Amino acid sequence: MGEVLFQEGDIVLPGDTVAKGMDLLPARGTYRDGEEIVATNIGILKRRDNIINVIPLFGPYVPRVGDQVIGKVIEVGYSHWVVDIGTPYPAVLLVKDGVSEYVDLEKVSLDRFYKKGDLIVARILKKEDPTFIRITTRGPGLKKLTGGKIIEITPYKIPRLIGKEGSMVNMIKNKTNTNIIAGQNGWVWISGDPLDELKAAKAIEIIENQAHTQGLTEKVEKFLGGEK
């Protein structure tokens, strides 16, 4: 019978032996070395039945089909847009995935829909290899963003920012009077009064820095509670 050497929720470091025994299975963030299961990332230990996971605290965004992301148009082509979504290689948005109406490419420049520098909420449609990612802006909640600003946090901390059924992000929205959209790629869009935007950004920074601690909601509430 295998044994887990850390408590659930403990912070582990790369090279830490987290468990021993062949009946336990290494999953994300771990690898097997003989009898032992070893962590590969700085992260939080999670165990489900006999599967050992380490949820990383830091790391690059790895796109998955279906993720809602925030991107920035960096190039407008003849029949597509190139969008930076924080991955090593930018994503491609084809006309048919970008707009719902018929577009006569001979007559219309794609600038009409999305210009260079525009921010969009998109969904990952297809990922063939890391150099070719296709996204779409057709679907519920997917749109062009106007105004506001973007801040970047570690992608793995987005679930913490959103909270249970959006509790955390809704609290920040209500208390700072801003609109916030979080992309799975770690880009967070904040829109509102400039001072409110700054305050929301600070609150998100607290979450980013303390995502692995207990009682995070109270801390953020305390930070925001001072003034309405």
Add this chain to the structure above:
Amino acid sequence: MSYEKRFDGRAFDELRPIDIKIGVIKNAKGSAMFKIGDTIAIAGVMGPKEVHPKHLRNPEKGILQVHYDMMSFSVSDRARPGPDRRDIELSKVIKNALEPALILNDLPETGVYLYVYILQANAGTRCAAVCASSLALAHAGIPMKDLVPAVAAGKVADKIVLDLSKEEEDHPEGATDMAIAMVPRGEKITLLTMDGNISDKELRQALEYAKKGCMQIYKLQKEALRKFLKGEEK
């Protein structure tokens, strides 16, 4: 004349004082500073990013690119800015020392860019660079099998010593220094560069010293990471 007592009064198998800081560069994905004695190395990691030139890309796994450089003010004579022959060689050596510990299979076609600079040099810069780099890579969230500690061991006059200082390297009776990086899991040596003469028996003893030193540094590296994560809690 033999070497009875070390210039700085350390025991022969004692490390210089070590100071480690994580997350010193805010704009980098991961960063670390490693100070051992008067040697200071600072490392920053960018990426994974796209790789140029394109022929370096590997569709099977990510690549690691290392830029090691010494600051102009790091040595007593002004070092010419930019990488020289030695810097390019050490970049390669550091890359080889770190690569066996990294798991880059999940990052195909991409490159991890590691920049490591020596702010102050007093012997053992490549070891300090390896120590700082492995911490910066861990902070950047690059999957790895283990952290990589590194330390120099060698011979000063007729004594085997651990972690030579510049003074000892320039000992009038000659000195040999041997840099060693080790993956503690399985005690795999990933870097061994030597400069000077040493006998078979002495080499084995120096290796023993270095392994012990590496394990001490490894402990300090982990402590520093834990402390950094605790600090984030505040």
